[in-house]
Amino acid sequence: MKPKQVLEIFAAFQKRNEPKSIAILRILVAILFLAILICYMYVQIVDVRLDTPIFSVKMQDTIEEEEIPMPNVHFAYGFQFNINCQIIGRINKTSLEDCEPYLQQPESSSTNGGIYEGVFEANGLNFTKFDIEKIEFNFTINDPNVIPLDDDSDIGIKIQIFDSKTQDPLNMKNYKEDNNHVKNSILSLTDLNSYHLSSHEYHIVELSRIKRNVAKEYWWNILGIPPKYIYETFINSQLESHPLLEALNAPANSYAKLALIMRTWRVPLEQEQKAKTLFDAVGQIAGVVGSLSFLYSLLFGTGSNAIQSWGIVQKMKWFGIKKGVKKHINRRYPRMPFIHTSEDGDNEISNNNVNDRDDIIERLDAVERFLKEYVVDADFLAQLEKLDKESNNSL
Incomplete structure (x- = not known):
């Protein structure tokens, strides 16, 4: 039998038998590491999917507007009330523009527990930088005997303010956009500018306007593919309340007064962006794979062809493996x-x-x-015996 033939057989059957305890431990550790890797990948995917988008302001696209659309305002109160409004300018204290046609007086809502609801719809009315500075609303209670105006249980008239050029989140029936992310972005504005107006107070709401490119989000965007955008605008506001000075001379049914004014005429443009993508997570996943591979090699070695073929488990007296093998060999x-x-x-x-x-x-x-x-594998010696017989027969 030639040495080369022996080496070929040994290469074909180079499996190294090991005690069952090590084999079982090796399988359990491999399953555990695989489960850890799968769980980590799942966490990364969910983290990317649920990552909260950020809005970056493009300073070069921030412009100073000369005109800004007046907002739409929704009013709601538990008792019947009336609203009148007045547009006030810088030059002429009262604007020639009549705002009463833009008001829908409060009516009892059958779908909202009998709450009285009214709406002011701007429909093209604008604040102008050098003329129209504010719009005022006066609220009166139809029957002041129904509710004492100094009652502590009175939560006040609720108002909700929305940009008149953007889809009204309280009326989404005719909204044509079908992207869920865009819809949710609109609906998130519902409580952004929501206030309760207390009685006998003059409430001033300072407004600012922001333009925003909202991403039309689809599943492939988590891979880092740039999304398409839809242009939206919305209102930011800040409420200040002061005692109503003319309350002593006001009618008995007078409730409160509200003024809407512009805080700034600078309108920034915000761009929605995802902070994380799956491509960003690939490096972290690769790092975990490398760490698990290193731990596995440290425990069980790197294979029969490597320099360090045995690991800690084979060398140390863990789980009684080495001691058990010695006893078995001495006994057998x-x-x-x-x-x-x-x-x-x-x-x-x-x-x-x-x-x-x-x-x-x-x-x-x-x-x-x-x-x-x-x-060596059991078949190795059988192959040697077979090869030896063939060599003898050839002689």
Whole structure:
């Protein structure tokens, strides 16, 4: 048999048998590491999917407007009330523009528990930088005897302010945009500028306007593919309340007064962006894969072809593996020296020593069993025997 043939067989059957305890531990650790990797990937995907978008302001696109549309205002109160309004300018204290046609007087709502609801719809009315500075609303209670105006349980008239050029979030029936992210962005404005107006007070709401490019979000955007945008505008506001100075001279049914004014005429443009994408998470996932591979190699080695083929588990006395193997070998195989020195000093080997046929057979059987169970695959020796017979027959 040629050495090259032996090496070929050994390469084909180079599997190293190991104790079942190590094999089971190896499988359990591999399953555990795989589960950790899958869970980490799932967490990364969910984190990217639910990542809160950020809005960056493009300073170069911030402009100073000369005209800004007046907002729409929704009013709601538990008792019947009336509203009148007045547009006030800088030059002429009262504007020639009549705002009463833009008012829908409060009516009882059958779908909202009988609450009285009214609306002011701007429909083209504008604040102008050098003329129209504010619009005022006066509220009166139809029957002042129904509710004492100094009652602490009175939560006041609720108002909700929205940009008149953007879809009204309280009336989405005719909204044509079907992208859920855009819809949710509009609906999130519902409580952004919501206030309760207390009685006997003059309420001033300072307004500012923001333009925003809202992303039309689809599943492929989490991969980092730039989304399409839809242009929207919305209102920011700040409420200040002061005692109503003319309350003493006002009618008995007078409730409160509201003024809407512009705080600034500068309108910034915001761009919606995703802070995270799946491409950003690939590096983190690769780092976890590398860490788990290193731990696995540290525990179980890097394979029979590597420099460090055994790991900590094979070397240390963990789980009783090494100690158990030693006990098994000592119990299964006879302890016979490969070299036996003669005690009679005449260099003659006695009949009951290594030359004894039975001892030789027993010794060879022990070596063969040890090789099959701990060194090479069982088929390796069978292949050697087969190859040896073929070589003998060829001779």
